[in-house]
Amino acid sequence: MASQPAFRREDPDARRASLIAACARVLAREGAAGASVRAIAAEAGVSPGLIGHYFGGVDALVAASYAAADARVTAALDAAVAAAGPEPRARLDAYVSASLLPPIADSELLSTWIAFWSLVRARPDIAAQHDEQYGRFRQRLEALLSDNGVPPAVLRSTAIAVTALVDGLWLELCLSPETFEAGEAAAIARDGLDALISTGR
């Protein structure tokens, strides 16, 4: 009886994605403290050495998990905007509302975010990654705001304010889902957006 293969040779990119997914699962289940090389490798059904092979360390793997999660968030937001049709205000509303609904307002996603944040202060390269991704998020929002008639003079500050509002709601919603439900958060965000963009008139 032929013994089944001891392991499978995976495509490097697929393997990387698998490790990133396992890292996110461990972070969600045990928090940043439990995200050791061994725990993630076990979660992925893989030898501990592989993480060092592909990423060199847990920090880089967490950063990659954050980047992957950010890409998924961006894709979800773009899809929501695209589904909203051509009307500028509907597109902006969709962008903001989608940020506070699944799969973005996901308590497990927060674990990845927090693990990443905990690296920002000590690691300049990770701080740079954060700044870049935050900048892209705000830039996308600035375009949507501009389409809604927000004048260029207050475009930056309005985008910062709306981003802060959405981020603050998202954070609290993920930290304690019992405090208020997703629908209420989305409603508050919509009303808040209403108020913030009508200031310049």
Add this chain to the structure above:
Amino acid sequence: MASQPAFRREDPDARRASLIAACARVLAREGAAGASVRAIAAEAGVSPGLIGHYFGGVDALVAASYAAADARVTAALDAAVAAAGPEPRARLDAYVSASLLPPIADSELLSTWIAFWSLVRARPDIAAQHDEQYGRFRQRLEALLSDNGVPPAVLRSTAIAVTALVDGLWLELCLSPETFEAGEAAAIARDGLDALISTGR
């Protein structure tokens, strides 16, 4: 020649406070990953066993550090409000502005916050502590908003929105102080507050 005492016997509360301060310093310098029992004890100039003696574990010490930091924040906010005089709008402005100025908008403070957040998901008791402190923060804001004529029907949602705005600005300001300066953040918060509380009219 009399050898100087090997150690000093401290008042339990003073010792606890000293350990909490050392914990905050280590968190600020090395992040949540470097906050080990030994590192904190060395920072406090104390034997590792003392942390177990007083707190039982690092988690409880982090939670105590968070509670202590929250108490300092609350005191600073109350002082800012008291210094603003009797005018309701001035008091509200002071409350919001102070949240985005030193010593509250402190990059080192964020380290304690993040370390605490990273425990919320895995530990129900710490989640409860978070909910309670967040609730007190919002309740204080609701009182100030009520004094400014915000009708009871939208008091809760307005407080949530303003809290989210301030939290989001505070978080981003601490995460990357280079992105925008504290003065700009305070100005955005003031304008945003303006917009959010004039919605109900």
Add this chain to the structure above:
DNA sequence: CGGCTTGTTGAACGAATGTATAACAAGGGC
């Protein structure tokens, strides 16, 4: 001044960590 309480130490323990490396085997190329 002597005894007693207890805050504090320092070392010791096993468990868990990250990293490095030699051996292995899967799967494609010749």
Add this chain to the structure above:
DNA sequence: GCCCTTGTTATACATTCGTTCAACAAGCCG
């Protein structure tokens, strides 16, 4: 069908971790 590349494993190693505990001494009380 064999070889060769390299993805993968498993082990070994030195650290570092949290916890425990017996011994110590600082300072109060009588």
